[in-house]
Every structure is written in structure tokens, then in C-alpha cells.
Amino acid sequence: MNPTIIVNTVIANPLTWISQAAMNSIGWALLHFVWQGTAIAAVAAVIMALIRKPSVRYLTGLAALGLMLLLPVATFFYSQQRSDDFTKSSPLAAAAWSIARGNTAASGATSVNPVSRSKDAFPWLVEAWLVGVALLSLRSAGGLLVLERERRRRCAIVAEHVLAVCYELQDQLGINRAVQYCESAYLQAPAVIGWFRPIVLLPISTLTGLTDEQLRMVIAHELAHIRRLDAFVNVFQVCTETLLFYHPAVWWLNKRIRAERELCCDEIAVSVCGDAVEYARALTMMEEWRTAPALAMAANRGPLSERIAHLLRLHSSREGARKLGVAGSIVFLTTAIVAGNALFGIAYSKPIVHANSTAISHLLPKLVALQAQAAPQTAAKPATKPSAAQQSPSDDRPVSGQSYIDGMKSAGMGDLSADDLIALKVQNVTPEYIREMREIGLHVDADGIVGMKVQGITPEYVKELRSMGFNPDVDEIIGMKVQGVTPEYVNGMKQVGIKPDADNIIGMKVQGITPEYVRQLQALGFKVDADSVIGMKVQGVTPEYVKGLRDQGLSPDADDVIGMKVQGVTPEYIQGIRALGLNPSADDIVGMKVQGVTPEYIKTLQAAGFKPSVDDVIGAKVQGVTPEFVELAKKHGFQNLTLEKLIELKRLGILESKGEI
Numbered sequence: 001m002n003p004t005i006i007v008n009t010v011i012a013n014p015l016t017w018i019s020q021a022a023m024n025s026i027g028w029a030l031l032h033f034v035w036q037g038t039a040i041a042a043v044a045a046v047i048m049a050l051i052r053k054p055s056v057r058y059l060t061g062l063a064a065l066g067l068m069l070l071l072p073v074a075t076f077f078y079s080q081q082r083s084d085d086f087t088k089s090s091p092l093a094a095a096a097w098s099i100a101r102g103n104t105a106a107s108g109a110t111s112v113n114p115v116s117r118s119k120d121a122f123p124w125l126v127e128a129w130l131v132g133v134a135l136l137s138l139r140s141a142g143g144l145l146v147l148e149r150e151r152r153r154r155c156a157i158v159a160e161h162v163l164a165v166c167y168e169l170q171d172q173l174g175i176n177r178a179v180q181y182c183e184s185a186y187l188q189a190p191a192v193i194g195w196f197r198p199i200v201l202l203p204i205s206t207l208t209g210l211t212d213e214q215l216r217m218v219i220a221h222e223l224a225h226i227r228r229l230d231a232f233v234n235v236f237q238v239c240t241e242t243l244l245f246y247h248p249a250v251w252w253l254n255k256r257i258r259a260e261r262e263l264c265c266d267e268i269a270v271s272v273c274g275d276a277v278e279y280a281r282a283l284t285m286m287e288e289w290r291t292a293p294a295l296a297m298a299a300n301r302g303p304l305s306e307r308i309a310h311l312l313r314l315h316s317s318r319e320g321a322r323k324l325g326v327a328g329s330i331v332f333l334t335t336a337i338v339a340g341n342a343l344f345g346i347a348y349s350k351p352i353v354h355a356n357s358t359a360i361s362h363l364l365p366k367l368v369a370l371q372a373q374a375a376p377q378t379a380a381k382p383a384t385k386p387s388a389a390q391q392s393p394s395d396d397r398p399v400s401g402q403s404y405i406d407g408m409k410s411a412g413m414g415d416l417s418a419d420d421l422i423a424l425k426v427q428n429v430t431p432e433y434i435r436e437m438r439e440i441g442l443h444v445d446a447d448g449i450v451g452m453k454v455q456g457i458t459p460e461y462v463k464e465l466r467s468m469g470f471n472p473d474v475d476e477i478i479g480m481k482v483q484g485v486t487p488e489y490v491n492g493m494k495q496v497g498i499k500p501d502a503d504n505i506i507g508m509k510v511q512g513i514t515p516e517y518v519r520q521l522q523a524l525g526f527k528v529d530a531d532s533v534i535g536m537k538v539q540g541v542t543p544e545y546v547k548g549l550r551d552q553g554l555s556p557d558a559d560d561v562i563g564m565k566v567q568g569v570t571p572e573y574i575q576g577i578r579a580l581g582l583n584p585s586a587d588d589i590v591g592m593k594v595q596g597v598t599p600e601y602i603k604t605l606q607a608a609g610f611k612p613s614v615d616d617v618i619g620a621k622v623q624g625v626t627p628e629f630v631e632l633a634k635k636h637g638f639q640n641l642t643l644e645k646l647i648e649l650k651r652l653g654i655l656e657s658k659g660e661i
Contacts, residue, residue, distance in 0.1 A: 065240055065254065181199075190222055206286070440462055511538060569590065605617065605630070612643050625647060
């Protein structure tokens with residue numbers, strides 16, 4: 001199923017997908033990490049300030065980052081355990097608190113309970129966190145797409161003498177993996193991409209702008225990243241940033257880890273090649289060459305001054321900053337511990353109720369009833385001997401005068417907390433309802449039963465879903481009921497050849513996909529499945545839009561149509577491009593739109609005497625060739641100036657000077 005649909009559905013109604021207990025535990029974990037993350041970062045900062053060796057500081061930072069990722073998980077389980085322990089150890093207290101909240105609200109009494117107030121905000125907090133994780137995940141996915149794009153681009157193999165140097169350095173560093181070495185016209189700094197099949201990309205500016213000795217050191221630096229498996233560690237860092245994005249300490253620690261990683265690779269490069277001063281010169285020259293994918297390992301990452309100071313052993317100027325950083329870290333650590341202690345007391349304190357006499361008078365009879373139900377069965381035996389039917393252990397049906405708790409136990413719902421019983425009773429869940437669900441094979445807990453009852457799910461509805469070929473679990477049943485999935489809707493989809501699973505059918509219903517919409521797409525020649533039709537509907541693809549594309553001579557598949565719709569490609573845009581003599585494919589159209597190529601831009605190149613192809617236009621736009629730059633080149637009076645030469649002039653900055661462009 002499309003991940004966007006899942007995120008939209010979860011955010012639209014999180015309480016349907018996440019139980020209240022889990023929602024509260026997630027909320028507390030997110031809040032507690034505010035002080036936990038600060039404390040971990042403060043301790044890591046002190047330790048790293050006292051350590052001289054970059055490799056040890058690097059490992060210290062990774063250990064701290066791993067602890068940051070583990071602590072919220074541990075806090076989540078601890079919060080759930082504390083909640084369960086309180087309910088099991090004092091069911092009457094928990095019930096009294098639940099009843100008192102209802103009675104005091106009804107009678108105008110006031111209750112002071114910061115825990116209850118904070119829990120009211122937890123759904124909003126968790127929703128905001130989920131939105132942030134989704135957006136950061138999209139950013140990371142975009143970075144992965146950039147890496148894959150660089151891998152697939154047509155990059156030339158480096159010259160033989162450079163390739164010989166690369167293989168020699170690879171042997172010196174003991175790297176037995178297959179590594180490719182390519183020239184890149186799209187990057188301005190050396191970089192490594194790929195995890196299992198790494199590629200070292202060497203820009204033309206590096207191959208031509210550095211001396212042989214400097215180039216050797218730069219290649220050694222990139223190979224050091226491969227030997228150390230830094231690409232895998234970087235993925236771990238990106239995942240941590242995505243999940244814990246809201247804490248500045250995570251971003252600070254990741255920045256420090258990346259800086260220490262560059263220092264480690266610098267040390268390896270100098271140990272292999274031997275000249276720290278020359279390597280520092282190379283870093284200085286590459287400081288302006290900063291274009292590289294965020295998920296790639298580039299040679300010009302990290303603060304230049306710190307790297308050069310480390311290479312040349314210039315550490316004296318940092319002593320004052322180090323001492324100041326240690327002092328600040330201690331202050332942050334102390335503040336975090338105090339804040340954590342206060343939040344811990346608020347989170348796990350027992351509720352305190354202040355009610356007026358009217359509320360208490362309403363509360364006492366209910367507490368007495370609960371006490372009678374929870375008390376051990378030590379009362380005197382009844383004067384009348386029970387019937388044989390009543391004595392039979394095999395009969396689990398409630399008998400006359402049986403309490404609600406006993407009825408739930410007879411239906412198989414034993415060991416219920418006071419909160420569970422109150423929730424079940426409020427939703428009018430009967431033992432008969434539970435038995436009917438169990439008879440059709442649904443053995444769910446109290447939260448699941450309450451969720452189904454709230455949505456009005458009946459055994460007949462579950463049977464209908466199963467008759468349609470689904471075998472949904474409780475969450476899927478609730479999701480289908482919430483979205484109004486009916487047998488008629490499912491049969492309509494099957495008639496047009498769509499065979500969705502439970503997740504797909506929910507996603508299709510959320511997006512308002514109808515059998516008629518599928519038929520219209522099929523009439524246009526698309527062979528759509530559930531995922532592709534959801535993707536097209538999410539992006540607002542209509543049959544009219546597809547017809548407009550085909551009128552321009554394109555025959556896109558479903559993925560092409562989605563890509564063009566995402567980038568805002570219109571039939572008019574394609575028509576304007578084709579009117580200028582270019583015949584781009586669907587992929588070319590997307591690439592041109594991504595780079596902001598317009599018909600006016602192409603006209604400018606053609607008016608300057610160029611006859612650019614689609615690749616030429618995209619390349620010129622990527623390199624920042626503007627109409628003003630074209631005019632500047634013409635003023636210099638170059639003869640036989642091709643578009644390729646114009647792009648190279650722009651890339652190398654030959655025509656640019658202060659005050660120009």
C-alpha cells in the first residue's frame with residue numbers, strides 16, 4: 001500500500017489505530033526524551049571535550065546516539081508497565097479516580113490533576129510527531145533517489161593513470177570490495193555513493209585542479225570512508241534524526257559525529273600519503289566545491305578550520321573553548337536532571353481528587369458496589385441450594401443475579417482492570433456480544449472490543465468481510481468500518497479487476513476511488529492494480545489529464561503519469577517544448593520540469609545560435625547557464641562556441657568576476 005495513504009489515514013484518526021494506553025505511553029516517551037536527550041548530549045560533550053583522539057570521540061558520539069534511540073523505547077515500555085502495575089495493585093483506587101472525574105465534572109467540582117490534563121494533549125503531540133517523521137522520511141527518500149540517480153548517470157571511467165593510483169591506494173588500505181571510479185560532470189567535490197557496491201565519483205574540477213599528490217590524498221580520504229563502512233553509519237544517523245527530529249541535541253550530536261568522521265578519514269589519508277600541509281592546501285581549494293548529495297561521503301564535509309587545525313596539530317587555541325564547553329555541558333546536565341525528576345514525579349504520581357460533598361455523595365454508592373464485586377467470596381452460603389444447572393462448570397452463560405464482572409469472566413474476559421470494566425460498561429458491551437465475536441474466531445482484548453463496539457461492528461459485518469475474501473484483524477476491521485467499506489463497494493472493485501487486500505481497500509475508500517474511475521483508466525490502456533490506482537488518485541490524476549498527455553504524443557505508463565503530475569507537468573507545457581523542435585520522452589519531460597526548464601529558456605539558447613538537445617538543455621540549466629551569462633559569453637567574442645564549452649565556462653567560473661552575474 002502507498003505509504004502516503006497509511007500516514008494520511010493514521011493522522012486522520014489516530015485513536016482508531018493506537019490505543020489510549022499506547023498513546024499515553026508514546027506521549028510520555030516523547031516528553032521524557034526532552035530531558036534525557038539533553039542529559040546524554042551534555043555527558044557526551046564533556047567526554048568528547050576531554051578526549052584528544054578523533055576515533056575515540058567518534059565512537060563516543062555513536063554510543064551516545066544509540067543511547068538516545070534506545071531511551072524513548074525503554075521509557076515507552078516503562079510507562080506502560082507503571083500504568084498496568086497501578087491498575088492491578090489498586091483497582092479500586094483506579095476506579096475511584098475514573099468515577100470521580102465523571103462525577104466532579106457533572107457536579108461542578110474541581111479536580112487538580114496535571115497528569116490528566118497532559119494526557120488530553122497527547123493525541124495532538126503524537127500526531128505532530130508522526131507528521132514530522134513522515135516529512136523527514138520523505139526528505140530521506142529524496143536523498144536516496146538522488147544517490148540512485150547519480151549511480152545511474154552516465155559517468156565516464158577515469159583515465160588509466162588515475163585508475164592505477166586508485167587501485168594502488170585500495171591495496172594499501174586493504175579494501176577487498178569491488179569499487180568503481182568514475183568522472184562526474186555534475187558534482188564539484190569528490191564523493192562516495194552506494195553501500196554494497198560503492199562508487200568513488202571524482203569531478204573534472206578535482207582531476208584538473210589538484211596536483212597529483214593532492215589528488216592521491218583526496219582519493220585516499222574517500223577510500224577511508226569505504227573501509228570504515230561510514231555509509232552504513234550515516235544511514236543510522238539519518239534514521240535517528242528522522243525519529244527524534246524535534247530535539248536539537250540529536251542534530252548537534254550528529255553534526256559532531258560527522259565532523260569527527262572526517263577527521264578520522266583525514267588521518268588515514270595523511271598516514272597513507274604523508275604530507276599534511278599539502279593535504280590542507282587541497283582541502284582549502286575544495287572548500288568552494290560543496291555540491292554533493294547529503295547521503296554521500298564527500299571529501300569537503302566538516303568545518304575546514306577544525307580539520308586544518310587538526311592536520312597541522314594547532315590545538316592550543318581551542319583550550320579556552322573546550323573548558324567553556326565543559327562548563328556549559330555541566331550546567332545543561334544539571335538542568336536536565338532536575339527537569340527529569342520533576343517530570344517523572346508528575347508523570348507517575350497518583351491522582352489527587354478534590355471534590356465537594358455533592359460529588360462524594362454520588363461517588364460512595366459506586367465505590368461500595370465495586371468493593372462488593374472485588375471482595376473475596378467469603379460471605380455466608382445461601383439458604384437455598386443452587387440448582388444443578390447453576391453448579392455445572394461447563395455452563396458459561398450468565399445466571400440470574402450475576403454481576404457484570406462475573407458475566408465478563410464467563411465470556412472469557414477475565415483479569416480486567418477497573419478502567420477496562422468501566423470502558424466496557426460505558427460502551428454497553430455485553431457478555432453476549434463478546435461470545436458472538438469469539439464464536440466467529442475473534443479473540444480480542446478489552447481495547448479491541450471497545451473499539452469495535454464504538455464503531456458499531458457486528459458479527460454479521462465481520463462475516464460479510466470474510467465472505468468477500470478478507471481475513472482482517474481487529475485493526476483492519478475497525479479501519480474498514482470507519483471508512484464505510486461495504487460488500488457492494490468491494491464487489492464493484494473486483495468486477496473491474498482490482499483484487500485489494502484489507503489495507504488497499506481502506507486506502508482506496510479513503511481516497512474516494514470508485515469502480516467508474518478504474519474503468520476510465522482501463523479504457524485509456526492502463527493495467528492498474530490497487531497500489532497504482534491509489535497513487536494516481538492521490539496525485540489527482542484524471543482521465544482528462546491522461547488524454548491531454550497522449551494528445552501531445554506521449555504514451556506514459558502509470559508511474560510516468562504520477563511522476564509528471566507530481567512535478568506539475570501540463571499538456572500545455574509539453575506542447576510549448578515540442579513547438580521548439582524538441583521531442584522529449586516522459587522521463588525527459590519530468591527531468592526538464594524538475595530543473596525548471598521553460599520554453600522561454602530554450603528560446604534564449606536557440607536565439608544565441610545554439611541547437612540544443614534535450615540533454616543539453618537540462619545540463620545547461622543544472623549548471624546555471626542563464627540568458628545573462630550567454631550574453632556575457634558573446635561579448636567576449638569567442639569563436640565556434642558550442643553549448644558544451646559554454647557549460648564548461650560556467651562551471652569553472654572563467655567569465656565571472658566581482659560585480660558580474
